[in-house]
């Protein structure tokens with residue numbers, strides 16, 4: 457049997473694409489191997505969002521070329537790096553047999569392997585109990601620093617029917633936490649005559665998946681209908697991942713991001729009043745062209761005021777073909793990095809205080825795996841923690857299957873993690889039903 461190996465890079469949306477690509481090749485009769493040097497087909501599914509992602513894509517392509525060596529294996533590069541740079545890259549990497557983009561891989565690989573991609577089924581990676589479901593492709597916003605609209609095209613919602621088919625399939629595979637993702641999940645349905653709230657209602661009605669999480673919400677499109685639904689439905693995690701990018705108005709205008717400062721503060725107040733106890737995650741870009749020390753200080757004051765539960769920061773990465781690329785003056789990268797560090801030092805204190813405030817409380821967690829840290833038995837997350845980007849809960853006692861959702865008593869806290877014990881008499885699963 458011929459074998460395929462996959463390097464799957466980038467964001468959750470790209471990971472889902474890679475899983476579908478692997479499913480297509482397996483449907484064509486290929487087995488799977490984790491050792492590219494023994495594979496007959498090597499696939500590199502790339503990201504090209506920012507500088508670091510491009511560097512990782514190139515390094516991985518070079519490793520794949522080495523793994524291919526002079527064997528008659530086929531090397532295929534997919535994803536955003538291929539979509540963006542395939543014409544130049546083809547000359548640079550002649551060892552690559554096929555460059556497939558994000559908008560034509562289905563046709564190109566379908567033709568090559570004589571198998572059509574399945575709209576739902578894919579080869580799942582990561583913990584089985586927690587899986588991503590992509591609800592739309594592309595983005596129609598025009599943020600000045602971002603390449604995604606140019607790479608992935610305009611926003612296109614998937615039909616509710618195809619999303620429900622995939623949710624059913626995932627539920628059948630044992631999924632307990634379904635994470636809905638898109639470039640902007642809050643924009644779902646706006647171009648196809650439905651809404652995110654309607655989609656959530658349908659998923660709640662059609663499945664019994666206990667935890668549903670939303671990621672990548674745009675601050676301009678988080679509507680009250682969704683807030684009220686999340687407040688009313690325990691199965692939807694009260695977790696708001698809303699990249700804000702900055703708070704200083706001249707920068708938000710230059711970034712082409714709405715709302716501006718006042719609107720952002722009102723949104724945060726609205727979420728906290730309509731969904732008490734909600735967790736807020738955000739991300740900021742530091743060192744964007746035109747950012748002054750005063751803008752940076754304003755952002756620090758805002759982070760202090762907002763007290764985000766989770767926060768990520770990125771140094772500005774000038775991207776070819778974006779509106780912001782030619783803007784000046786641009787702070788030096790070292791300045792951007794220093795500002796990132798200062799924001800995260802402040803956030804670390806805030807995160808610790810929030811975590812310490814949870815000590816003594818009882819929270820539901822989903823078990824992810826047996827703990828790597830020998831002092832603990834299990835690793836889990838609360839409804840306030842997304843996988844891979846947020847903190848975890850380390851549990852001292854108990855042996856529970858991954859995917860179990862149980863109440864634990866929080867007995868300790870660190871900057872980003874919590875320590876817990878499974879509530880003694882309550883080892884059984886917490887039941888999540890529609891309210």
Ligand code: SF4
Nearest residue numbers: 595597599602604639
């Ligand atoms: S909303 Fe996100 S994906 Fe869309 S252009 Fe802005 S930063 Fe890029």
